[in-house]
Amino acid sequence: MSRLDVFADAAVVAKRNLIKIKRVPDLLVFTTLSPIMFVLLFAYVFGGAIDPAGGGGGYREFLIAGIFAQTVVFGATITGAGIADDVQKGIVDRFRSLPMSPSAVLAGRTLSDVVNNVIVLVVMGLTGLLVGWRIRTSFFEALWGFILLLVFAYAISWVMAWVGLIVPSPEVVNNASFVIIFPLTFVANTFVPLDTLPGPLKAFAEWNPVSAVTQAARNLFGNTDPNPLAPHPTAWPLVHPELYTLIWAAAVLIIFVPLANAQYRRSTSR
């Protein structure tokens, strides 16, 4: 088996997962409709209700990066549920009996989720532009913002891949993802300014990597200054959000790529 097999095999697996997005209505909705809905919902329901700065644009702009972050992080659930489903249906057994690279199944799965997240971000970005969100920096800064979102979501995908391999059924993944991802994305600066949070929650939110990636995207889209909702943060992670995001992503990958791959080799159907 050559070293390159892992890439070729991962591409075959990723292609298979992407075909599934087309054919599974749930996934298609997850990928296209719900991002649109999220943006519209937050922009008009919350963006309209909470409007301290006067002029909806401010809060909407503030929200968009948070919605992006939340949606791509939640997208990791697809990884977990997909893997758990494959284990349950015996597809993983089939893969494990083939002379393919053993790392390729998870690599392909997480890779197809990046593609999925790219689609999600494009759909959300376009919807955002329609409701008044603007990028106030350069193209490359914005692109870097998107890449950071994708990198962070990619790392979380590996966590969920591991979760998908240790749970007894795909349904449990959704529950697990709510338990893990819901607090992470809500106890953060995604939808509210950190100053509104009470002490302990504020400290958690300041060190929450989801806050950092949101802050990074907000900065890179130019959606902070002169937005009164986003005063200059003082906590270290939010002063250096890009670095903090990358450190987290790296740490998560270093831990969970080997962990998930080891679990994959051990996993069996039922």
Place this chain on the structure above:
Amino acid sequence: MMETPAIQARGLVKKYGSVVALDGVDLTVPTGTVLGLLGPNGAGKTTIVRILTTLLRPDEGTAEVAGIDVLAHPGEVRRSLGLSGQYAAVDEYLTGFENLDMIGRLYHLGRKASRERARELLAQFNLEDAGNRPAKTYSGGMRRRLDLAGALVAAPPVLFLDEPTTGLDPRSRTEMWAVLQGLVSGGTTLLLTTQYLEEADLLADEIVVIDHGKIIAQGTADQLKSQVGGERLEVTVTDPATLEAASRLLTPLGVGAPVLAEHQRNLLMPVSGGVSVLREALRLLDDQGIGADDAGLRRPTLDDVFLTLTGHAAEVDDDDPAEAQHQTEEVKA
């Protein structure tokens, strides 16, 4: 000089907590032959297949497939084997063609060869028309066939099929047997587990019967049959109430105790002496005015082997084509 067997396992032990799934199993399957693995539910058949196909590590024991150590070099072994598990592992959202093409790519056959092979197998398994539909729309039997086709993509020298014909209709089953016989005559080594004793009888050169994770009998179909003895007398009485009386009456004719199947009004007893025993039995029943719907001499089938060895019948959950083939010399009463 002996050729290395295609499959060799020694002292396989696998425990799940307190459940001993395998309790020291040795297997040898010479290249180009068929081993039929029989055993009741929970005997350990699937566990053996999973260990030999690298999906499961045994707690103890060693195994070689195609001369390669399964535990030490699982990656290399996988190149030489094809597996179709007990439950069809097809991807529902891919079409039949996409399923097979994907497997071909993962065997590293290359793009073109993978596609050609996928088309070839779809034709061979009568799935051509359905080849471009998602497998979600397939019937159970079609999925089963697609899964088997998946095991054959790389034309592997050693094939493991776990209950390959469960859920197939009689026609598909017969066709499957023909496909498998073709492969074996081409030199493929086959290990199959089955609940259909007729299947083992037809396909297997050697049969291994396991129960509770242990081998309890081993040999050719004929050897196993002669192991459980010669012919048996089978009588079906008209009135179930007379079954006991018939049994008492006929017991002296047997060389072993009769087995009664109450709800079938049926009595089965090992005998020796051929037709004269049958004649005598009919006379005795006649004298006592016990009506019989059916009476005959039967040579043992593998079902009898199974019943005798494991103390219970093979559990078959749908129509058994073997039914039609009981070797009976029947005399209508």
